Amino acid sequence: MTVTDPASYLRTLPAVRERTRLVMDKAKVNQLTNFDIEFTKFDETVEFVASIIQRDFAPNYSKIPPHGRWQHFDVGGVSRIQRLVDSWSGIDDAEIAKRLVDLFLVSVLLDAGAGNKWVFSEPGNMAGVYGRSEGLAVASLYLFMDGLLSSNPSNPYQVDSTALKSITVDTVSKALQHSSGNPLAGMEGRAELLQRLGYALEKEVKYFGPDGRPGYILEYLLETSTPSADGKHTVSVATVWDVIMTGLNPIWPKGRTALNGVSLGDAWSCSSMPQDGEEWETIVPFHKLSQWLCYSILVPLELYGNIKYAGKELQTGLPEYRNGGLFVDTGVLILKPEIYKQGITNNSTMGLETQEVVPVFQADEDVIVEWRALTVGLLDLLLPAVNERLGIAGTKDQLILAQLLEAGSWKGGREIAAKKRPERMVSQNSRNNTAVRRLMTEYKQLISEAPDGISAGPIDEDNFFEWECLIQGPEDTPFEGGVFPATLTFPKDYPLSPPAMKFTCDMFHPNGKNIWTSVVEYVVLNWINVVYKDGTVCISILHAPGDDPNMYESASERWSPIQSVEKILISVMSMLAEPNDESGANIDACKVWRNDRAEYNRMVKANVRKTLGL
Structure with missing residues (x-):
């Protein structure tokens, strides 16, 4: 294909699927650098994922929610978001949508690895204790409800640039219950990210309005939408994506892959990509966190913003360790012997405290980039196969990719990891x-x-x-x-x-x-x-x-x-x-x-x- 502006192209959603497909093409002829692929195991993966979805949702598959941050807030079976919305008496739907986008955006940005020692103890009569993504979701909810992200005394339930620019490490640390006995990885970086977000919101008035609120993007989307016969506004997912990639560009750390001076974000060179063309042709983009954010804010905007979407299919599966681990643990992906050996050496060199010896690699190593690309491609293959296995292919209830991620691959990756390596799930509880x-x-x-x-x-x-x-x-x-x-x-x-x-x-x-x-x-x-x-x-x-x-x-x-x-x-x-x-x-x-x-x-x-x- 002819690409006149490679940097812009690699930041688009279509580029993720198109570039990862090139790695999948190599997989189909077993010409990968780091992995062997066993397609004979794929049917077992389909059966495993389908069984989880059947167990949890049959026969009401249409009720599976799309993958997003909302479900993390409701950990423990507590409908925290709905309770919050119900408490906002007299607030119109548009403002509810804005408030939830405010909350979800900050929560997703705080959803970086928490480490295996941190937990959040929920205050009040909930009394739950949660770690990882769910713990960060609940912690960010209280950060939001306490008004620490708002500079408006009359509306504590908002996020705005003024409050974010002045937020301190100490404020965020206390809100997230970080301490020497309960350490949250990257505490200072989280506070700095919120500060950078404040400046980005202030700069991009077109997207975030005069007060620098993430939720103001609803106004921008409505202005650029197409009215529908049913009274809703049709919004292209590509437009939402442009807001995320352009409006939030200043918040991302420097030093990632760049092309002609343009930072590409979550995009990396991969040895299984074409090597005989231009430099950019070796790069495969993922934009995982931006896609996670996009999946997450689409939901409240649709529920309360009077909009519907065109182009939801543009988003891909998320290339992260639960989805990717599913295909490793079901035997579809197998590290080549020399790569596995290097990973074991890395484990030993790093002196990791583990109860089981597993291969370890840095996030930007070629093996991880190839793994992530294969994860995107395999998830695209998994969706139609699971729909067929469930007997809902071609019906109104057939799953979309966001539902597969939520009910099948992400949960399946977690469950099979627990089955194969339960010892690695409980390192924080070693004292018990x-x-x-x-x-x-x-x-x-x-x-x-x-x-x-x-x-x-x-x-x-x-x-x-x-x-x-x-x-x-x-x-x-x-x-x-x-x-x-x-x-x-x-x-x-x-x-x-x-x-x-x-x-x-x-x-x-x-x-x-x-x-x-x-x-x-x-x-x-x-x-x-x-x-x-x-x-x-x-x-x-x-x-x-x-x-x-x-x-x-x-x-x-x-x-x-x-x-x-x-x-x-x-x-x-x-x-x-x-x-x-x-x-x-x-x-x-x-x-x-x-x-x-x-x-x-x-x-x-x-x-x-x-x-x-x-």
């Missing part, structure tokens, strides 16, 4: 070795041979003490077909003490209060179910060891270290199938259960459909 080793053992067992109808695992790969669970409604009950999410929080002395459990969905059950938009608590005492208002799930085996001071239970019926997550979840499934109307907490449900079983079944089934979004 007994609890961590026990939880790792239980997690590995649940992955390999979980009973039908339940799944559970850590919410965050560096914090084994917060888990999320899914429980399927028991067969031959009105709950059949339902999928009920919950969380498990483990104490540091587990298994000496039991975990706490909360359902994060709506229920209609004699032993469950009908609490909409809130958590529902189930308590099973000796198979007598009781419900409290704080949403905690308790089963007899979850009560502290020893005799019951109220003498309702014997010590043998309460928690002991021989119990397990599997037994807890099976007990809760049994509760769904066997209501106890003698100690019911939902009086209405008890009455219907006793007096009109057919109506009870109908109401339960209706609630199940509601929880599935049907």
Whole structure:
């Protein structure tokens, strides 16, 4: 192809797919520099990813959200963003869109590697502890809600250039709970990035308005949009991309790949690209963080900004370690022996504290660039194959790439890594070795041979003490077909003490209060179910060891270290199938259960459909 302005071209979305395709062409004839590729393993990858999507979303695939920052804010089953929006009474949709773009943009920019020692302890009654991307999302939400990113006393829920330019390392450090005992990697760099963002917002008035707000891009997009017959404004994703790449260009660090004095951002030379042409032809662009930002802000702009998009298909899969790791761990990509050997040498030279010897490389090394390019290409192949496997290809429910990333490849990469290398997920918890080793053992067992109808695992790969669970409604009950999410929080002395459990969905059950938009608590005492208002799930085996001071239970019926997550979840499934109307907490449900079983079944089934979004 003829390119008159290579620097501009390499900064576009089409360039990402077109340039990575050249590396995939080399892969198809096994002429890569660093990897061998086993396409015979690809069907296994498809099956694995499809099984995860089926487990979590079948049959309601259309309800899979697009990949983006929103889901990270809702870690632990808490709808933090919706709660925030609901608290803004009297605010019109356009301002809601602007506020969410303000928040999402800052949060994405702060979403760089947190390291494996940092966690964020959520204040208030949430009391969750989160690390990595999810922890940074929740931390940035509180940074935003505390008004630390706004210079407008009448509107603390905004981000503006004045506040960002004056923000200090100390302010950001305290907000993100950084300390010597809880170190967040790159703390000073994060604060400096926010400061640079402030100057960029101030400079690009066309995009960000007179106050330098990220959310002002809604006004720019509406001005450049095309009105549609349905009253919405059609916006090209390429226009959103131009705002990101041009408007935010000043914030990126210097020293990355440049062409004719123009910084290309996340773009790198790769030995598997054509080597016999011009210099720029060896470069493959990714723009991963910019694409992550684009995926993230498209959602609130569409929900509240009265716009719809043309060209969503321009975005590619994100070339990061979870998506890329999926293809390594399923055996599609295999390091060439000499490259693997060099990676092991690097590991030894760096003196890394690991429990398993794995190859290690720098982010800008040729092997990593090639891996990222292959990840983009393989994700493009994975999408149609998964749609075919799910039986939804060509239907209105077939997945788009953003949904595959959210529900399949990213989650699949995390899960298979946990299965193959669970020891590497818990380095931050080394001081709690007994609890961590026990939880790792239980997690590995649940992955390999979980009973039908339940799944559970850590919410965050560096914090084994917060888990999320899914429980399927028991067969031959009105709950059949339902999928009920919950969380498990483990104490540091587990298994000496039991975990706490909360359902994060709506229920209609004699032993469950009908609490909409809130958590529902189930308590099973000796198979007598009781419900409290704080949403905690308790089963007899979850009560502290020893005799019951109220003498309702014997010590043998309460928690002991021989119990397990599997037994807890099976007990809760049994509760769904066997209501106890003698100690019911939902009086209405008890009455219907006793007096009109057919109506009870109908109401339960209706609630199940509601929880599935049907």
